[in-house]
Amino acid sequence: MQKAILSGDEAVARAAWEAGVSVAAAYPGTPSTEILENITTYKDDIYCTWANNEKIATEIAIGASIGGMRALAAMKHVGMNVASDPIFSAAYTGVNGGLVIVSADDPGCHSSQNEQDNRLYAPHAKIGMLEPSDSQECKDFTKAAFELSERFDLIMMIRMTTRVCHSKSIVQLDQRENIQAKTYVSDPQKYAMLPVNARKRHIAVEANLEALKAYSYSSDINKTEINDTSIGIITSGISYMHAKEAFGDSASYLKLGITYPLSDRLIIEFAQKMKKIYVIEEGEGYLEEAVKALGIDCVGKQLLGSQGELNAQKVRIAFGLQAAGEGYATDKTAPPRPPVLCAGCPHRGFYHAMGKRKDKILAVGDIGCYSLGVNAPYNGFDIAICMGSGFSIPIGLSKALEMQNDTRKVFGILGDSTFFHSGFNSMVDAIHLGANVCLCVLDNSITAMTGHQENAGTQKNLMGYEVPAIDILQMIYSTGIDQTCVKIVDPIDQKAMGEAIDQALETDGPFVIVTKRPCALLKEVIKANKGAHCTVDPDKCVGCKACMKIACPAMAFEGKKANITDEASCTACGLCMQMCKFDAISKAGI
């Protein structure tokens, strides 16, 4: 049998193909992005697409499922908040073709704005849930999820975490199953969720969950491992790996693969054999509360806490297997190394120009590469909550400032992909309400932060086919905003950028700035810039450090002079040249 080293994300993609999935959709978000990216490997068999947001991705999958095909939607944990609206109601309708939602959680906030534990969604939304702990299980459980979805007429969720998504381990590969499409038969009582139907479907979904719960007792997706019975550990997902590594064979394990609905019977029978029960889980005390609700005494969150990512060592220390602080330490610490805007990044020009007018502006950011503008020296914005909020928080914030006679103008900042995700909805309201805000679309022609995914503004789709690019400007003008209150600028051009911001500050009411310049890391941009870089004439450089204010990673101040220390990453964007009053910087290699 063929073997491969796959990440959890790659294994889910492989499982989708093997399970005969026909439609897959997602909005990119770390750590889930690679699922759809890898599904493109099978684009001859699977129609796969990025959607503008997670709700739309889920609805595309729901449509395919109702239409009789197996379908998958993938998202990061916070994406499930966006998708929760269709999920909660489609949970009632159930499925036709199997329907699997993948939620990739991020304990430890490696690349997210919160640490929410999406296991709690499963009971709330009334969907089944499986939790894989390694890549092989990612593949096995995803395939099982499609079968269970069809067998029990339920939406199934695969709940992953960063370490499951981004860890690689050995996986056995199989062939694609020949899944027969299910003919769509008109059935509004099942699929049209008006009150009269929804009340009946609520009864149906509860019954289906009960049936899955009964199945769960004897399913081999849950594993009981009896060793020494003085300690019994109830766990799931990646936490099993940490528990197993910490306790080895000195404890027994109930490793739950089906974590909603939980098999009460399985938990009770396991607990009865054990002297003591530990519940080892990352995030919330989801399993622990369920175990306690069965009247079983157990220890878990009081020792492990609910913050951050677990590892075996944390488990050892929490349960007294090892003392803390056994490694090395020195007094000297490494300087912080936060992620930064890349050399040649268009956002740098925007933030620098805005920073020069900082006392007149209160800015709200959003989720994307431009989030990095929060760091020094830009200190570009004070607030960032979630996708799209960069254009709606300013509506309320500007009102609050106005009520307190604070004359600062509120700026909202988001990118092209976020604009399509939900930013446009917010913009419509801001313009409709006449809010005194400046909305800035930092259009770099790609979904950059997650590694260059196509979006509605690009001319290619995920599968590489030519598609019509949706014009952001036409969308903005469609709101009916006075066109003199919309400025399109190259953000590297500091004169134009500054003038646009000044005009926004002078305008009472909504103003829109669209910065247009593609991401410096796009292949075609790199190709066009090949060999081009800036260079500093040391004889002209007086060491005033004006160019250092833009914080370009291709530059450093060495021996009392500025220098382009990383010519390879310098794109000759020329922003540093505009900072220099002594004409010491020029372009070379063009």
Next chain:
Amino acid sequence: MNLLFTGVGGQGTILTTKILSEALVHMGYDVKMSEIHGMSQRGGTVNTQLKYGTKIYAPNIGEAEADIIVAFEKAEALRALPFLKKGGSIVMDEREIYSMPVLIGQAEYPHDADEILSKCVEHVSVVPASRIAEELGNIKVQNICLLGALVKLLELQDINWDALIAQSVPPRMAEINQIAFKKGYDLISAKKELT
């Protein structure tokens, strides 16, 4: 065996870990590799973790759990120190890459990180991999040079490394990477004879 690779976005830590994983699977080990990327691509710290043995459970390494830290950058070696197990080894490049807080004068770069580490850790090998790579004409092969040093240290000779490297990099880069590997490999053996 628990290995922690640390560097700065773009240094090739992930590729190095992938090549080593591939080799270890060929050798019959159970292997788990864990990487954290996303925001770290943009000039931030990149950590990849590789564990191998007869049976591996957790993919990630906690503090005081790494047998070897392979640091592609000097300050990152210092940052990773809490992850080193007592008695473990550090293989580090002397390369310095300034982070933004250093570039804008908000933080100081620890130029003496290698000396500090050598004082408190018994087994520190400073490998001038980036210097070797530059001499070979491509700074990018720094990672494979470090891989060579690591392979020597781990005594993983029973693999056709040249072939594995060739299939892991673009064809025109194969030879220079193979040379870099050999130079890194030989450096560790020379050192061992000295001590």
